[in-house]
Amino acid sequence: RNPMIMCVSHMISAALALAAGLSLPVVGRARAFRTPSRPISISNSGAAQRVLVTDGLAPAALDALAAGGADVTSRSLTEDELCAGALAAYDAVIIRSATTLRADALSAGAAGRLRVVGRAGVGVDNIDVAGAHASGVTVVNTPSASTASVVEMTLALLFAAARNLPAADRGLRSGEWLKPPARGSRLGSELAGKNLGLLGFGRIARGVAAAAAALGMRVFAYSPHAASETASPLGVTLLPSAEELFCTCSHVSLHCALTPQTRLLVGGEMLERMPAVGPDGAACGSHLINVARGGIADEAAVAAALHAGTLTSYASDVFDQEPLPADHPLLGCPGFIGTPHIGGATREAQDRVGLQIAAAVLAVLDGRVPEDGVVGVA
Template identity: 40%
Template sequence: MKRICISEFMDPAAVQALTPGFDVRYEPGWVDQRPALLDALPEADALIVRNRTQVDAALLERSPALRVVGRLGVGLDNIDVGACRERGIQVIPAVGANARSVAEYVVTTAAMLLRGAYLASEQVAAGAWPRARLSEGREALGKTLGLIGYGDIGRQTAALAQAFGMQVVAYDPMLSPDDPVWASTGATCVSLETLLEQSDAVSLHVPLVAATRHLIEVGRLAAMKSGAVLINTARGGVVDESALADALRAGHLAGAALDVFEAEPLSAGSPLAGVPNLLLTPHIGGVTREANARVSMLIARQVRQALEEQA
């Protein structure tokens, strides 16, 4: 019987869907117990992970029977895709299954940051009344949202932002200016420089590769429109965290939200600690009850299909 190891949390219904016909080992704690995971892998035919399990050369060396890696999400920077390809291991990401959750996170967070009125609960509860200061917030209506990367998540984000009455501009070097997607979605194709200059809110939707590491650094933060806000639900290394902290402290940006970080979990003493107008969430932009169910079931079905085809 083929063995499937699952090293991070997965929707219970999807785990149950994998069980008939397979030896399923579901241990979400394995992500923090690498020796135990490595001990379980020599006879594993499939491994299902999220974003923290490192599917690297050392892990693959301990997994001679491995033929499928299912990714409960879309980013692949924790998986050595090239090494998997060399070994004939199929890598299956959950493309599109969590796009709606990310899009909702981005648009609601952009509106919240532009309004600037949701970080005063403790002051109000303590008897302060910062009404004058918090009356300076801005509506989303008529503002420009800039999307860096215009794949499925970016396009769903654009649709929700347009429902708010926002204008959408996007930069994606993988899409030509005459690609029909621009006309069909109502977004305007612009250069990165123009996007930063024009956007009231900027959201990142790119993978972490050599070309995108610290894509948003001190120079590009300075090039952003004064009073703009930045949202990163892509990968932490795309933003220079120290430079962002400086831009927020200086007041050049009105706010930022980071759901992803260069090192996860975020360590104590991070340059982001205590920074004003900064929202931090623990890599949950694409993880809601609904998205988790969709992602998990998609990967369960595709991993099952891949193993059955290899029988």
């Protein structure tokens, strides 16, 4: 083991543990990652480990990697470079959502030095985890680093949708005073007393549940992995299917992973099930929030529902194609609220993401299992 790497990664882990006490409390257990029961075997001759950072990282994280003895390179790679084996020159690569690692790129990298892929974030749908495992490459991520930020982003989108804030702002800037009952205005509704459905029940969804309950919302959730002992302390009612969730809730927020089973899960039929009246009798409309992945919602069906009025608003931070094309159908829809995948883009979250992925990568390079966020291990 490299003593420098071992010492620094322990220091980072201790600092993160201390910082965790200051972040948003989350009740319950995170979704399970496949954590190995044995040490990760990686040869280390004592020479500097080469780490490539493709999509940027917080300065403190770059400093931590360097302090741990890593030789850090920051540069992006094209798909052709990845397939040609550019990763073979590095012991580890740290990516964000802008880089996609397919099985052929991972195999080519593993033919050389590559042994670790670090995903600075939660979702690993841009990494062929099975391909990494087959090539002997360990994949780690940071499942808890951006929880508080994405919870707050979800609440921001819920408020913006319920009160039609973006349209009111645009109207004011263009000289329109869109206060109801003015033409073109929409009377808002309170979140208190409404049913909120959570599709998925991981860390972020549980944080949203706690905040929404404090606002007076009735919270429901569906996840095939959710347990009543996790939901009950939060006052959350678990439902047996996604269909029943949409039938029950006028407000639905997406928090599940993008998998073959969840791709395009939310389409026209699902949206038509949503009630536009809350249990308190208020005509609140139907609202869909997405801070998970764009591919979970069928964007063409969402656009059609917004134009038809069967869906009042779609507030999304994520899209199937990013950046969103200028001619995307959603951009011309009434009730559409969009942000450019900034749910985790806060100073606090980015510092945590960077330090956590640095600690995880350094741990694996030292032959140890990280405390959190092991997605797949060879």
